[in-house]
Amino acid sequence: MRVRARSDVPFDQDASGRFLPVIIALMVYVASLALVGAMVLSESISRWSGDLSANITVQIAPVPGDGDDAAVERALEVLRSVEGVARVRVLSVTELRGLLEPWIGSGGHLENLPLPRLIDVTLEPGKRIDLDRLAESLAAAAPEVSLDDHSLWLDSLLRLGRSIRLVAAAVVLFIGAAAVAVVVFTTRAGLAVHRDAIEIMHVIGARDSYVADQFQRHTLMLGLRGGAIGLGLALATLLGLQQLARDVEVPLMGALGLAPATWVVLVVLPLAAGLVATLTARVTVLRTLTRLP
Amino acid sequence: MVRFRNVGIRYGAGPEILHGLSFRLEAGSFHFLTGPSGAGKTSLLKLMYLAHPPASGHIEIFGRRVAGLSRDELAALRRRIGVIFQDFRLLNHLSALDNVALPLRVAGASRDRISRHVAELLDWVGVSQDVDARPSTLSDGEKQRVAVARAVISRPDLLLADEPTGNVDAVQGLRLMHLFEQLNKIGATVVVATHDEDMIRRFDYPVLRLREGGLAIEPALRKSA
Numbered sequence: 001m002r003v004r005a006r007s008d009v010p011f012d013q014d015a016s017g018r019f020l021p022v023i024i025a026l027m028v029y030v031a032s033l034a035l036v037g038a039m040v041l042s043e044s045i046s047r048w049s050g051d052l053s054a055n056i057t058v059q060i061a062p063v064p065g066d067g068d069d070a071a072v073e074r075a076l077e078v079l080r081s082v083e084g085v086a087r088v089r090v091l092s093v094t095e096l097r098g099l100l101e102p103w104i105g106s107g108g109h110l111e112n113l114p115l116p117r118l119i120d121v122t123l124e125p126g127k128r129i130d131l132d133r134l135a136e137s138l139a140a141a142a143p144e145v146s147l148d149d150h151s152l153w154l155d156s157l158l159r160l161g162r163s164i165r166l167v168a169a170a171v172v173l174f175i176g177a178a179a180v181a182v183v184v185f186t187t188r189a190g191l192a193v194h195r196d197a198i199e200i201m202h203v204i205g206a207r208d209s210y211v212a213d214q215f216q217r218h219t220l221m222l223g224l225r226g227g228a229i230g231l232g233l234a235l236a237t238l239l240g241l242q243q244l245a246r247d248v249e250v251p252l253m254g255a256l257g258l259a260p261a262t263w264v265v266l267v268v269l270p271l272a273a274g275l276v277a278t279l280t281a282r283v284t285v286l287r288t289l290t291r292l293p
Numbered sequence: 294m295v296r297f298r299n300v301g302i303r304y305g306a307g308p309e310i311l312h313g314l315s316f317r318l319e320a321g322s323f324h325f326l327t328g329p330s331g332a333g334k335t336s337l338l339k340l341m342y343l344a345h346p347p348a349s350g351h352i353e354i355f356g357r358r359v360a361g362l363s364r365d366e367l368a369a370l371r372r373r374i375g376v377i378f379q380d381f382r383l384l385n386h387l388s389a390l391d392n393v394a395l396p397l398r399v400a401g402a403s404r405d406r407i408s409r410h411v412a413e414l415l416d417w418v419g420v421s422q423d424v425d426a427r428p429s430t431l432s433d434g435e436k437q438r439v440a441v442a443r444a445v446i447s448r449p450d451l452l453l454a455d456e457p458t459g460n461v462d463a464v465q466g467l468r469l470m471h472l473f474e475q476l477n478k479i480g481a482t483v484v485v486a487t488h489d490e491d492m493i494r495r496f497d498y499p500v501l502r503l504r505e506g507g508l509a510i511e512p513a514l515r516k517s518a
Contacts, residue, residue, distance in 0.1 A: 008384065008387070008395060008398070008399075010384070010385070010386035012386070013386065196382070197384050199344075200382055200384060200395075201395070201399060202344070202368075202371075203342060203344055203371060203376055204371065204372070204376070204395060204396045204399055204443075205368050205369065205370075205371035205372030205373075205374075205396065205399055205400065206368065206399040207364070207365055207368045207399075208364055208365075208368075210399055290364070293343065293344060293345055293346045293367075
């Protein structure tokens with residue numbers, strides 16, 4: 001004679017067991033893609049911004065005669081005297097023409113075009129330079145010299161990164177709110193369907209927490225099942241996208257190699273879905289049971 | 294054990310179907326509860342097993358005034374009350390064994406203790422061969438015995454039975470009454486609700502009689518020898 005370890009509430013007789021995992025799977029799938037997408041783009045943006053902030057460009061406007069070379073020399077002198085500058089490199093005219101070619105084409109007209117001279121300045125990692133002061137020193141040395149620290153481009157990039165993170169957070173928040181609403185609905189439906197069993201448990205002295213435990217365990221299993229399905233679908237989609245990115249050689253997608261933080265998000269998301277579903281079910285049951293005497 | 298003072302009951306916004314109920318059941322007593330159909334026997338039992346709040350008056354169970362108790366305290370009181378329903382109210386997805394074990398599981402008893410007690414009790418009520426059967430496959434008499442086993446498994450201090458003989462034949466009904474007597478002898482306070490006056494006359498117990506929303510306590514209908 002053996003007492004079986006099964007639920008006192010006949011959950012296998014109601015439809016929520018089939019409905020809830022499908023909904024949770026879809027939610028985890030969408031949330032996973034939103035979060036991983038945001039993380040990959042954020043990572044790429046921070047890599048680009050890191051590259052950009054480690055470099056500045058000094059530009060010398062074209063001056064008739066040999067004025068350019070003299071201005072370049074004066075600018076180099078100033079730059080080499082600044083602490084924190086790791087390397088300076090003057091771009092050759094051939095390199096400058098190479099940069100312009102994709103935009104205005106090759107041909108004799110490029111040789112006649114007055115081109116500014118560019119000095120690529122690499123900063124020592126972690127060193128901070130007073131760019132305003134440097135700009136002043138360069139201007140004092142040669143009025144035709146100007147400094148581009150890429151701040152306009154960097155600001156736009158960082159703004160884009162922030163926006164992407166906000167959108168992803170909003171998507172996850174909406175999905176979380178929808179998940180809570182769905183679990184509340186299914187739990188209430190379950191309480192109505194199993195009213196007889198719950199009343200019997202109540203009459204024989206079950207605490208509200210005992211009944212809530214039953215719903216909580218059931219919802220946890222459904223939530224985790226749905227979360228695992230959603231995770232599986234998300235992984236399959238990400239691997240597909242990664243393959244696609246490799247095929248078309250998109251450098252942006254390089255980060256889809258799933259960094260450790262991305263893995264953590266992917267694993268935590270279905271667990272979080274299960275946890276949210278469980279807690280929601282518990283709170284819903286406890287609040288509903290207060291209507292019983 | 295059980296004390297009612299001017300208690301009334303109503304459902305929703307309806308009128309009080311029972312009112313001014315005042316009585317006291319001593320520990321270890323045995324009472325019949327009777328009255329015509331619709332007199333409110335089940336409603337009075339609901340008040341006693343704390344499944345419905347009184348609309349007026351005060352109820353004391355096991356020396357504790359029910360009003361103002363926390364939900365966990367009320368649950369603890371309910372665990373000391375065994376209830377046998379007229380329609381058995383067994384959980385159909387559970388076996389007879391698991392139905393009987395339910396009050397012990399709810400009380401947090403260990404698996405060993407549950408197995409030992411349930412086996413003993415199912416044997417006592419005579420359904421030891423049907424332990425794995427679902428209620429839907431049992432006869433009314435067998436369901437009744439499983440329901441009785443569930444009500445008494447946790448050795449309740451107060452046993453309430455709602456028309457327990459209504460769905461079984463006369464012989465089974467008498468057997469059941471003798472079972473309640475045995476439980477009463479080992480200390481349980483018993484209230485049996487029935488409209489069967491013949492049954493009441495066979496036993497030497499006082500009667501709580503509901504009539505026109507009120508309650509009267511009558512001595513045993515059978516003359517003691």
